[in-house]
Amino acid sequence: MKKRNEFLVFGAPTIERPEIDEVSAVMESGWLGTGPRVARFEQDFSAYKGVEHAAALNSCSAALHLAILAAGIEPGDEVITTPMTFCATANAIVHAGGVPVLADVDPATMNIDPAQVRRKITARTRAILPVHFAGRACDMDALCAIAAEHGLKLIEDCAHAIETEYRGKKAGTIGDFGCFSFYVTKNIVTGEGGMVLARHEEDIARIKVLGLHGMSKDAWKRFSDAGYKHYHVVDCGFKYNMMDLQAAIGIHQLKRVEPYWRRRSEIWQRYMEAFADLPVGLPAPVEANTRHAYHLFTLLVDRDSAGLARDEFLDRMTAVGIGVGVHYLSLTEHPYYQQTFAWRPEDYPNATRIGRQTVSLPLSPKLADDDVARVIEAVRGCLVKRRGSS
Numbered sequence: 001m002k003k004r005n006e007f008l009v010f011g012a013p014t015i016e017r018p019e020i021d022e023v024s025a026v027m028e029s030g031w032l033g034t035g036p037r038v039a040r041f042e043q044d045f046s047a048y049k050g051v052e053h054a055a056a057l058n059s060c061s062a063a064l065h066l067a068i069l070a071a072g073i074e075p076g077d078e079v080i081t082t083p084m085t086f087c088a089t090a091n092a093i094v095h096a097g098g099v100p101v102l103a104d105v106d107p108a109t110m111n112i113d114p115a116q117v118r119r120k121i122t123a124r125t126r127a128i129l130p131v132h133f134a135g136r137a138c139d140m141d142a143l144c145a146i147a148a149e150h151g152l153k154l155i156e157d158c159a160h161a162i163e164t165e166y167r168g169k170k171a172g173t174i175g176d177f178g179c180f181s182f183y184v185t186k187n188i189v190t191g192e193g194g195m196v197l198a199r200h201e202e203d204i205a206r207i208k209v210l211g212l213h214g215m216s217k218d219a220w221k222r223f224s225d226a227g228y229k230h231y232h233v234v235d236c237g238f239k240y241n242m243m244d245l246q247a248a249i250g251i252h253q254l255k256r257v258e259p260y261w262r263r264r265s266e267i268w269q270r271y272m273e274a275f276a277d278l279p280v281g282l283p284a285p286v287e288a289n290t291r292h293a294y295h296l297f298t299l300l301v302d303r304d305s306a307g308l309a310r311d312e313f314l315d316r317m318t319a320v321g322i323g324v325g326v327h328y329l330s331l332t333e334h335p336y337y338q339q340t341f342a343w344r345p346e347d348y349p350n351a352t353r354i355g356r357q358t359v360s361l362p363l364s365p366k367l368a369d370d371d372v373a374r375v376i377e378a379v380r381g382c383l384v385k386r387r388g389s390s
């Protein structure tokens with residue numbers, strides 16, 4: 001039983017007995033690095049997504065980097081992405097030698113706006129990198145149409161979107177590549193970890209080679225009892241492989257992906273009902289014929305209507321022991337991008353406004369009903385009182 005005043009950590013993962021035992025088994029086996037459990041996790045994840053192949057890596061950042069390279073991006077090529085994302089999305093484009101170009105988001109869905117994407121296409125555009133923000137499916141029909149029309153690759157950032165579906169298709173299987181994260185705050189976790197799906201098998205093969213120094217395939221098998229095998233370096237790769245220690249966690253987390261999703265969807269509904277009368281922005285209804293992954297529940301706190309500023313709201317929630325998050329300040333707010341690409345917040349008004357007003361509330365399946373009630377009470381305490389006193 002949690003104490004009433006215990007701090008509710010934002011995005012705390014739910015770790016259960018089977019993964020603890022599997023990690024112990026890995027430790028006892030002595031094979032900690034990339035091996036049979038990574039192969040198993042790749043198979044299980046492919047089966048979950050209904051595809052043939054997947055490549056497990058040590059992060060979604062690595063997955064994005066290698067997907068962009070496998071997409072054939074060359075120095076100076078432009079990749080259109082969203083300002084409403086984690087910095088890793090844009091950084092992966094830069095690391096691959098590309099130039100990130102932003103298209104503003106739709107103010108209701110917070111996802112990249114296909115009309116804005118069209119406006120940003122130039123002779124150098126090679127790919128579109130949408131993010132299924134908070135777990136809400138992007139307008140994939142429109143994005144696929146633009147990609148087909150202009151011969152662009154489509155790389156889905158599915159860091160929030162393990163369970164997301166769009167018109168009967170699973171997120172990460174709609175574009176050319178899908179990249180997933182198992183970071184500690186994501187819907188299922190391996191500590192650090194990521195996965196890539198690709199439409200073409202040869203892309204997955206290339207990603208596996210690039211993910212392990214550029215060594216020829218199955219290099220991890222070279223120390224096995226099948227006898228020593230030479231490897232050959234066929235590309236200049238990276239050290240991005242997942243370890244069996246991480247896959248041991250992922251195998252069991254993946255088995256609970258649906259019950260975890262159901263619990264988050266319950267909490268989401270509770271929040272929607274509990275905040276309906278408050279002077280804040282709530283998430284837009286889930287689009288017909290899509291499945292939301294319910295990764296983040298966000299409120300928009302506008303000082304003029306709410307009676308307090310977003311940052312003040314963050315402070316008050318923290319003061320009463322509720323961990324909150326900001327996903328995200330628009331990329332255009334950060335000095336690196338301002339200095340390197342001359343991005344200005346005012347050029348992306350929707351992302352800028354959302355980034356300055358948004359607050360993410362705890363949405364972990366670990367939350368007990370009492371915890372959810374505490375979050376609701378704290379949010380209402382910040383907002384109802386204010387309105388009454390103004």
Ligand SMILES: *Cc1c(COP(=O)(O)O)cnc(C)c1O
Nearest residue numbers: 059060061086088159181182183
């Ligand atoms: C978390 C996240 C990433 C990076 O994932 P890592 O596994 O931590 O590298 C990329 N994009 C988005 C949208 C994310 O939320």
